[in-house]
Amino acid sequence: MANVEISLPLPVLPEGWAGEKDFKSIGQLSQATDRNIEPIGPHFLAYARRKRHQRTFSEDDRIQAQAHVKQVEDEDPDDIDEPEDPLMLQREAKDWKSQDHYAVLGITRHRHRATEEQIKRAHRRKVLKHHPDKKAAAGGTEDDQFFKCIQKATEVLSDPVRRRQFDSVDEGAEVEPPSKKDTQKGNFYKLWGKVFEAEGRFSNNQPVPKLGNDKSTKEEVEHFYNFWYNFDSWRTFEYLDEDVPDDNENRDQKRHVERKNQAARRKKKTEDTTRLRRLVDDALALDERIKKFRQAESAQKNKRRLEKEAEQKRLAEEAAKKKEEDAKAAAEKEAAEKAAKADNKKSKEAAKNAAKKNKRVVRGAVKDANYFHASGDAPATQIDGALNDVDLIITRIDNEELAALTSKLNTEKDAAKIKGIFQEEVKRLVGAGKVTEGELKSLA
Amino acid sequence: MSAQTDPAQRVAIGISFGNSYSSIAYTTGDGKSEVIANEDGDRQIPSALSYVEGEELHGGQAKSQFVRNAKNTAAYFRDFLGQQFESIDPSPCHQSAHPIQHGDGVAFGIRDTDEDKENTVTVGDVTTRHLKRLRSSASDYLGKDVNAAVITVPTNFSDAQKEALKKASTDAGIEVLQFINEPTAAVLSYDARPGAQTADKIVVVADLGGTRSDIAVVASRGGIYTILATLHDYEVSGFKLDQVLIDYFAKEFVKKHKSAGDPRENDRSLAKLKLECEAVKKALSIGTTANFSMESLVGGVDFTATINRTRYDLLGSKLFAAFTRLVTHAVEKAHLDPLDVSEIILAGGNSHTPKVASAVRSAFPDSTTILAPSTSSTAINPSELSVRGAAIQASLIQEFELEDIEQSTHPMVTVTPHLSTAVGVLCISGDESSGIFHPIIDAETSLPVRRTATIATPREGGDVLIKVAEGSRHIKVTKPESKPKSEKEEADDEDSDEDESDEEEELREKTWKVGKTLSEAAIRGVKKGGKVEVQINIGADLSINAIFREVGAKGGIRGIVQGHKTNGST
Ligand SMILES: Nc1ncnc2c1ncn2[C@@H]1O[C@H](COP(=O)(O)OP(=O)(O)OP(=O)(O)O)[C@@H](O)[C@H]1O
Numbered sequence A: 001m002a003n004v005e006i007s008l009p010l011p012v013l014p015e016g017w018a019g020e021k022d023f024k025s026i027g028q029l030s031q032a033t034d035r036n037i038e039p040i041g042p043h044f045l046a047y048a049r050r051k052r053h054q055r056t057f058s059e060d061d062r063i064q065a066q067a068h069v070k071q072v073e074d075e076d077p078d079d080i081d082e083p084e085d086p087l088m089l090q091r092e093a094k095d096w097k098s099q100d101h102y103a104v105l106g107i108t109r110h111r112h113r114a115t116e117e118q119i120k121r122a123h124r125r126k127v128l129k130h131h132p133d134k135k136a137a138a139g140g141t142e143d144d145q146f147f148k149c150i151q152k153a154t155e156v157l158s159d160p161v162r163r164r165q166f167d168s169v170d171e172g173a174e175v176e177p178p179s180k181k182d183t184q185k186g187n188f189y190k191l192w193g194k195v196f197e198a199e200g201r202f203s204n205n206q207p208v209p210k211l212g213n214d215k216s217t218k219e220e221v222e223h224f225y226n227f228w229y230n231f232d233s234w235r236t237f238e239y240l241d242e243d244v245p246d247d248n249e250n251r252d253q254k255r256h257v258e259r260k261n262q263a264a265r266r267k268k269k270t271e272d273t274t275r276l277r278r279l280v281d282d283a284l285a286l287d288e289r290i291k292k293f294r295q296a297e298s299a300q301k302n303k304r305r306l307e308k309e310a311e312q313k314r315l316a317e318e319a320a321k322k323k324e325e326d327a328k329a330a331a332e333k334e335a336a337e338k339a340a341k342a343d344n345k346k347s348k349e350a351a352k353n354a355a356k357k358n359k360r361v362v363r364g365a366v367k368d369a370n371y372f373h374a375s376g377d378a379p380a381t382q383i384d385g386a387l388n389d390v391d392l393i394i395t396r397i398d399n400e401e402l403a404a405l406t407s408k409l410n411t412e413k414d415a416a417k418i419k420g421i422f423q424e425e426v427k428r429l430v431g432a433g434k435v436t437e438g439e440l441k442s443l444a
Numbered sequence B: 001m002s003a004q005t006d007p008a009q010r011v012a013i014g015i016s017f018g019n020s021y022s023s024i025a026y027t028t029g030d031g032k033s034e035v036i037a038n039e040d041g042d043r044q045i046p047s048a049l050s051y052v053e054g055e056e057l058h059g060g061q062a063k064s065q066f067v068r069n070a071k072n073t074a075a076y077f078r079d080f081l082g083q084q085f086e087s088i089d090p091s092p093c094h095q096s097a098h099p100i101q102h103g104d105g106v107a108f109g110i111r112d113t114d115e116d117k118e119n120t121v122t123v124g125d126v127t128t129r130h131l132k133r134l135r136s137s138a139s140d141y142l143g144k145d146v147n148a149a150v151i152t153v154p155t156n157f158s159d160a161q162k163e164a165l166k167k168a169s170t171d172a173g174i175e176v177l178q179f180i181n182e183p184t185a186a187v188l189s190y191d192a193r194p195g196a197q198t199a200d201k202i203v204v205v206a207d208l209g210g211t212r213s214d215i216a217v218v219a220s221r222g223g224i225y226t227i228l229a230t231l232h233d234y235e236v237s238g239f240k241l242d243q244v245l246i247d248y249f250a251k252e253f254v255k256k257h258k259s260a261g262d263p264r265e266n267d268r269s270l271a272k273l274k275l276e277c278e279a280v281k282k283a284l285s286i287g288t289t290a291n292f293s294m295e296s297l298v299g300g301v302d303f304t305a306t307i308n309r310t311r312y313d314l315l316g317s318k319l320f321a322a323f324t325r326l327v328t329h330a331v332e333k334a335h336l337d338p339l340d341v342s343e344i345i346l347a348g349g350n351s352h353t354p355k356v357a358s359a360v361r362s363a364f365p366d367s368t369t370i371l372a373p374s375t376s377s378t379a380i381n382p383s384e385l386s387v388r389g390a391a392i393q394a395s396l397i398q399e400f401e402l403e404d405i406e407q408s409t410h411p412m413v414t415v416t417p418h419l420s421t422a423v424g425v426l427c428i429s430g431d432e433s434s435g436i437f438h439p440i441i442d443a444e445t446s447l448p449v450r451r452t453a454t455i456a457t458p459r460e461g462g463d464v465l466i467k468v469a470e471g472s473r474h475i476k477v478t479k480p481e482s483k484p485k486s487e488k489e490e491a492d493d494e495d496s497d498e499d500e501s502d503e504e505e506e507l508r509e510k511t512w513k514v515g516k517t518l519s520e521a522a523i524r525g526v527k528k529g530g531k532v533e534v535q536i537n538i539g540a541d542l543s544i545n546a547i548f549r550e551v552g553a554k555g556g557i558r559g560i561v562q563g564h565k566t567n568g569s570t
């Protein structure tokens, strides 16, 4: 055995890789398959020598060794003998066109689904059974008619083109659409499902969607009917052609038959398309799901309409209400504003009066404080100065400050204290930057 | 065993015994197989016996009796051996003695003495007579009394059939050393050629014989062969190809000689037609035209005609296609892809036909070698493949006691576990960072097995990781329109200049998917440009014993992966 040469490089050892003695066992090999090796050739003999070790194997060993061995020669799994119709066995080979090829080969359980392999095996079984030599042995005549039927059936079914032609007109594979009555007994899906499954064999597009059941979604059902209304069929009708005369003499006759056949094929094809369309129409008409979906749809529509109307009503009501409220609010606001205005005027007047009164109090307090003169009658200059200063204070403060000052002065009769209050006020005003230091001489 | 010969006294040959033809071969002192011609000079000896006035005719002489003495000519009987009458297909005997029921088995009713009386001759007896004739031809040629043989049989030959054949052989004075399967005999005849190297490969043996076709998919692993799948078909056959020519020439004849009638409707004419058509078919394997020539085909009318190979290829196209389909089906049945097939050995007489080879050729990728006369100058004659294999096997075992041979071919020896996936290592390739799998031992290799691989290391050497893993083969299919701009254009510049108008052909490639990791090992300090050697031993219990070392360095890393305890066959 030659060495395996691998020119692609091995990977670099990853950083930090470690194994005991640089080796790590990680996984086990997958289960092996027991097979027979061929006891042939020098390499086998060398192997057998090693394997035997001079041992002798017994019959038991044989059984044990073979217990799980993979078989290569397959026994046919699906070989069933379908019963043979005695009438069929009496068929003449010349009538091969009208024979059911699948029945002849005993594979009506498969029909268009039969694989090439199944057809072959079926043929073989029938040959073994019906070869004329077998009949002769059984004391029968050397009649080989049915044997020829078998050959014919295989000839047709093992040629893909001819098989399709036969499958196109294979009555055994047809499933008649159920009557309306049967359908309405609640078997719609079962009965029509079979019909569509059978029709589906002609489809160029595979897989063919299934009819489904009452749980199918609307999309599925729509897809299903769309598919069937756009069905692309390979069905052809050559098989039903009238035989074309084989001889060369009658050329015109030949051409005539050929033309006739062509026309017949076209006609049948058109008829078949129409038939299928009707069939789909019928199914559609009987399909409860369509009604269901339609009802659901109109219910949905209704619901949506009602909802819309209700919504509109609500919106209208809401708008009316809002309008009313707005109007009310506006009126209230106007009234309030009016009232406020009136209030304002009153309070302004009151304030004015209060200020007047307060000013009077303040000015009076100056007099009470003897115009800030220490003792005795105050000279005129002192009086003027004091009054001027207090007026200045009054002009520099607002009504509230004036009120505050007034309330301080209101009950005070003591001259010194009054002067103190004024001085304090001056000080505050100086602090607020409204009066400059020393501006008020009398209160200095 | 009563008829056992002392191994030292044995003169053993290989025999291939077909329904249509038989061959005999021996192995020369220097280990080459030689096919023996009989007295008539035939190496393909028709498996036929005919009786004329009590005289036994054999081979080609018997076959020519199909015309005048069909009823007393027995042919195409091998598959009847050891079978019940219900299970046989008498079709091939349409133009010779018909098989009849006899007790549990099959016989022929023929006048085999000079008495005017039909005798019942069992298939076993007919076979014995046939084998006697083969034996005597071989003995005459070798100048020694041949007394033992390895005989090839189809893979679906039942134990009962083998038993019957063994008895018939013993009765003919031939000790059967071993029955071997026809397809593996064919593989062996290729592998036993001087200078041939055993390799790990999938070989398909496709045999288009006279009455049947048989396909076998064989895993060939270092000279050990395992049949993975077989297929048999009795409708795709040389008979059917002959029929195609029979129909063609019959129609030609009718066109020319309308009044003489259809030669197919007269037994004797049909027999003549058939013999000549087979000859024409054989001639078309070598020449591009062939002549049909028959005196008095029907009612004294002579007929000559020519046919060219193209016409024949066309007439037989359905059968050639059917045969090709069988080959691809068998590959599918083995769960393989055409890309897995390394070689197709075309066997059976009809594999001489160039169209058979070219039809199969076109169904397989270029990586598959087709071994047939028309595709390979070194191909072995497809009619001789089995018999050569048998002769080689005979030379290998003729010195063994029969008991020894029986024990060596005992299921305790032949039933072995086979790997279900390939085992290999992970390597680095240019664009793939994750590492790609490279197989060292292929799937379907019989255990125990040992394989060694030498693997490159990174350019600078250094420490490397050897990851042993399982890998499964995967077919990557690329659609043609999205032809990606190859990043490594230098690499695949080998595109053929001839632009075959292959429209929309998808590109299929064999790739590997990494499966289970089995072990990791490190080799440290590999020299620049150094290589690493990996030896993997897998036991029948699925244990792995591996040795990793730098090529040329001493020692190395050893590692063991435990096997399964459950496997019974050890
Ligand atoms: N040179 C040739 N060219 C074409 N066909 C050939 C050639 N030689 C033999 N054959 C055909 O090969 C067939 C015989 O093949 P082979 O010798 O492999 O038969 P066999 O193993 O006895 O067959 P089976 O058991 O299937 O009947 C016949 O159909 C014969 O016509």
Ligand SMILES: [Mg+2]
Pocket (backbone or CB within 6 Å): B018, B019, B207, B209, B210, B348
């Ligand atoms: Mg053969």
